[in-house]
Every structure is written in C-alpha cells, then in structure tokens.
Amino acid sequence: MFTVGMIGTSSIAHEFAKALVLSNKFQVKAIYSRTYSQAEQFGQPYGADLFYDQLEDMLMTPEIEVVYIASPNSLHFEQTMEALNHGKHVIVEKPAFSNTKEWEAAFLLAEEKGLFLFEAARHLHDPNFKKVQAEIQQLPMIDGAILQFGKYSSRYDAVLQGEEPNIFSPHFSGGALMDLGVYSLYAALGWFGEPESGQYFYKPVATGVDGAGTVVLRYSTFDVILHVSKISNLLSKSEIHSGQFTLLLDGVSNTTKVEVHDGRTGEKSERALPVSEHFMLDEVNAFARVLSEPTETKEYEEWKEQSHTVHQWLEKLRKEAGIFFDADSNE
Ligand SMILES: NC(=O)c1ccc[n+]([C@@H]2O[C@H](COP(=O)([O-])OP(=O)(O)OC[C@H]3O[C@@H](n4cnc5c(N)ncnc54)[C@H](OP(=O)(O)O)[C@@H]3O)[C@@H](O)[C@H]2O)c1
Structure with missing residues (x-):
C-alpha cells in the first residue's frame, strides 16, 4: 500500500x-x-x-x-x-x-x-476512452467530430452576484477551457492526433475568463469542434462522423455509451465496455x-507526452484567444 x-x-x-x-x-x-x-x-x-x-x-x-x-x-x-x-x-x-x-x-x-508526477486526467484511464480510440481506427475515414462538454457550474451563481470563485478566476487559472476543455482536448488529441491548427472562440464572463466557448481544431481532411461551457448545460451527445457511420458517445469523460450507427441500414450497435464502480x-x-x-515506464511516458501536448494546446488556444492568467506573468 x-x-x-x-x-x-x-x-x-x-x-x-x-x-x-x-x-x-x-x-x-x-x-x-x-x-x-x-x-x-x-x-x-x-x-x-x-x-x-x-x-x-x-x-x-x-x-x-x-x-x-x-x-x-x-x-x-x-x-x-x-x-x-x-x-x-x-x-x-x-x-x-x-x-x-x-x-x-x-x-x-x-x-x-x-519521482513520478501524474496528471489526474481521469478519463484517459477509463476503458471507454481506449474503446473509442479503437472504434475510430475501424472507421473507413474521418469526416469530422463534435465533442461536447458543458455543465452549468454551481459557482456561476456567485459570478453573477459579482464574486470571483476560484474556478472562474484568472488569478487561479480558471475558465471553461482549463476546467472542461482539458477533457475534450485530451479526447481530440488522443483519438485524432495533433491538429494542424486550432482556434478558440469564447464568451467571457465578468471575471475576465471564458465561461463558454468553441474550439475549432483543423486536421488535413476534417475539423473537430469542441463545445465547452460552465455557464450552460450542453445536453447533446458527442459525435464522430465517417460517411454513413456515426459514432455516438454520451460524453468525452465518464463515457458509458459508444454507439455505432449505420445510416444506410439503420442499424446501431453498442460497443461500450462496462465501467468501474467509481469514476476515479x-x-x-x-x-x-x-x-x-x-x-516499467512505458505507460507513464505515454501519459506524460499526452499531458505535455494537451498543455501546449491549452496554452496556445487560450493565449491566442486573449486569455491570460497571473501565472503567465512569471514567464
Ligand atoms: N478530476 C475531476 O473530475 C475534477 C473535478 C473537479 C475539480 N477538479 C480539479 O480539482 C482541483 C480543485 O478544484 P475545486 O473546484 O475543488 O477547487 P476549490 O474548491 O476552489 O479548491 C479546492 C481546495 O483547495 C483549497 N483552497 C481553496 N481556495 C484556496 C486558496 N485561495 N488558497 C489555498 N487553498 C485554497 C481548499 O482546501 P482547504 O480549505 O481545506 O485548504 C479547497 O477545498 C482543480 O484543479 C480542478 O480542475 C477535478
């Protein structure tokens, strides 16, 4: 132990x-x-x-x-x-x-x-994260994807009352991209690899950070759209498109449904693996x-590389969109 x-x-x-x-x-x-x-x-x-x-x-x-x-x-x-x-x-x-x-x-x-330094990017270790990756590899091609992650934060009420809770504060490196976009970026980079370019369009809240936004990741032959929000609930599912096939996920994290829909035959098949008794x-x-x-550091080195790439994209998307943190002034 x-x-x-x-x-x-x-x-x-x-x-x-x-x-x-x-x-x-x-x-x-x-x-x-x-x-x-x-x-x-x-x-x-x-x-x-x-x-x-x-x-x-x-x-x-x-x-x-x-x-x-x-x-x-x-x-x-x-x-x-x-x-x-x-x-x-x-x-x-x-x-x-x-x-x-x-x-x-x-x-x-x-x-x-x-010593080991682990980022607790929990969904990376869920069996269905890898299952989606495997299902994507079976698709004939990728035409595009829309990944959604948005939940009205209980702490947004405080923002509306003029307060600055940590998760919405630039002093504490908060905002929708950092808090929820990180999950979707892990998913996009893990499932489709690194894009050629990307841009973040966001809706600011009174504290100065992003309350919600859309990331457009451009690959050579398709785009991946990430919708993130901490100021509204995004109820639609996430989708990966491949001609007549659609891979439908109930989320980019805590994924319990991975359905393959065949638009030509109307058939659908569930591919999700059982989930653990606790999400962490x-x-x-x-x-x-x-x-x-x-x-045996192979796995560790892979997580480390993924974490590095995600951090590079988080920073690029954020700064190019004009969002800066107090922590950036130490650079
Ligand atoms: N993996 C996930 O599913 C998941 C979910 C939610 C959050 N998170 C991550 O967990 C981290 C914490 O998020 P959170 O929403 O729990 O944060 P939080 O409530 O703002 O703060 C977490 C803890 O840090 C301490 N703290 C709060 N403000 C502080 C301050 N000004 N100075 C020093 N310590 C302070 C408090 O502990 P004490 O009062 O006991 O000192 C508090 O319980 C974030 O990195 C977030 O992204 C992960």
Whole structure:
C-alpha cells in the first residue's frame, strides 16, 4: 500500500479519497487543509491519522510516499515543486499546470529526483476512452467530430452576484477551457492526433475568463469542434462522423455509451465496455500500477507526452484567444 497525503478538501478530493480506499492499493494517511479542524473532519472517514494546517509539516512527514493535489489550478505548480523537493511522488489534478513553462519545470524536477508526477486526467484511464480510440481506427475515414462538454457550474451563481470563485478566476487559472476543455482536448488529441491548427472562440464572463466557448481544431481532411461551457448545460451527445457511420458517445469523460450507427441500414450497435464502480478508480489503479513497477515506464511516458501536448494546446488556444492568467506573468 502506498501512503498518501492529500491537499484540498473539496468534493473532488472526497471522491479521490473514496477511490483510493476502494482500490486497496493506497492508504489515505494525511490531510493538509488551511484549517486544522477541516483536515480532521475530511480525513477521519477515510482512516487518515495525520492532520496538518501547514503544508511544509505534511511534506516533512516521512510516512507519506505520494501527495495528491486538488487545490485551485494556479497553486498546483508551487505545491508540486515543494512535494517533489521533499521526495514525494505527486498526483496533481487536471489541468496539471497553468502553462507549458510550469509543466516543463515540474516534470524536469520529477525526473531529476527519480519521482513520478501524474496528471489526474481521469478519463484517459477509463476503458471507454481506449474503446473509442479503437472504434475510430475501424472507421473507413474521418469526416469530422463534435465533442461536447458543458455543465452549468454551481459557482456561476456567485459570478453573477459579482464574486470571483476560484474556478472562474484568472488569478487561479480558471475558465471553461482549463476546467472542461482539458477533457475534450485530451479526447481530440488522443483519438485524432495533433491538429494542424486550432482556434478558440469564447464568451467571457465578468471575471475576465471564458465561461463558454468553441474550439475549432483543423486536421488535413476534417475539423473537430469542441463545445465547452460552465455557464450552460450542453445536453447533446458527442459525435464522430465517417460517411454513413456515426459514432455516438454520451460524453468525452465518464463515457458509458459508444454507439455505432449505420445510416444506410439503420442499424446501431453498442460497443461500450462496462465501467468501474467509481469514476476515479481506473486512474487510481493505473497510478498504482506504475508506482509498483517503477522500471516499467512505458505507460507513464505515454501519459506524460499526452499531458505535455494537451498543455501546449491549452496554452496556445487560450493565449491566442486573449486569455491570460497571473501565472503567465512569471514567464
Ligand atoms: N478530476 C475531476 O473530475 C475534477 C473535478 C473537479 C475539480 N477538479 C480539479 O480539482 C482541483 C480543485 O478544484 P475545486 O473546484 O475543488 O477547487 P476549490 O474548491 O476552489 O479548491 C479546492 C481546495 O483547495 C483549497 N483552497 C481553496 N481556495 C484556496 C486558496 N485561495 N488558497 C489555498 N487553498 C485554497 C481548499 O482546501 P482547504 O480549505 O481545506 O485548504 C479547497 O477545498 C482543480 O484543479 C480542478 O480542475 C477535478
């Protein structure tokens, strides 16, 4: 069992802790929160017995092998560097970093220290992510695709009232592209490869970041459109077009339906694989696999390359659209 120290106590950290416990490969050992009582309250149900309100103190604890970071995006870099410098492997929530410069510095440090640095891009490890990839390879050609990911954020109400919640803040590297577009970019780059060019058209919200938008990725013979939104619910499915065939997905993440429709015969067939009992369990198991066999780094190197490419595109699309973060001023 690998012992984990957790940073962040919001709902996604709860979900990750549940997946860690379910996996039976990790032990939730320690929690850091800015508030000591919050660390205790968060961690006790998962069996944690070390609680901190100073990050440095948690990182100095020798019993902790892996640090999981689920803080606002702009804090990931500093916390990752600190954890690596204290000899801990790191699992950092998506999007791992605010820009490519941070990404490169962090992965370089991990390599120098002989430690693993994982981006928690959970859908990459879902069986249906690879299933879609395999189904696409069976198609005679690609004519285009529309990938949708949009959900009205409970935190958008605060924006409408003049506040600046982290996920909508340029100080915390927020916005729709960073928060949800990252999933769709992983999907597009994983399923179709790197495009020749791309552009992001967005609708700003009062905080200055993108509340919703459309990415157009141009390939040599087709376009892939990504619709993202945190200010409305996108209810349509995602589609990949290939002549008479349409591959219909119920989402780019948490995919449970992968239907092949044949427009000529009217037949449809379901190709989705069964999903795990928890939506973060596949990634947790994948990280455990690499940590258990540290010399078998093929998978790790693939994830690393995918993460790098996604970060390059996130940054290019964002900056060319005119969206800048405080974290960019360190470049
Ligand atoms: N994989 C997924 O499915 C998924 C889903 C949602 C979010 N995420 C990712 O998880 C990360 C956290 O997102 P979130 O929406 O949970 O963020 P959040 O609620 O804004 O913050 C997460 C935690 O960070 C700490 N924190 C908040 N504001 C802070 C500040 N100003 N300074 C220092 N610490 C602060 C808080 O913990 P304490 O108060 O205990 O210190 C809080 O519980 C993001 O990178 C996001 O993209 C991933």
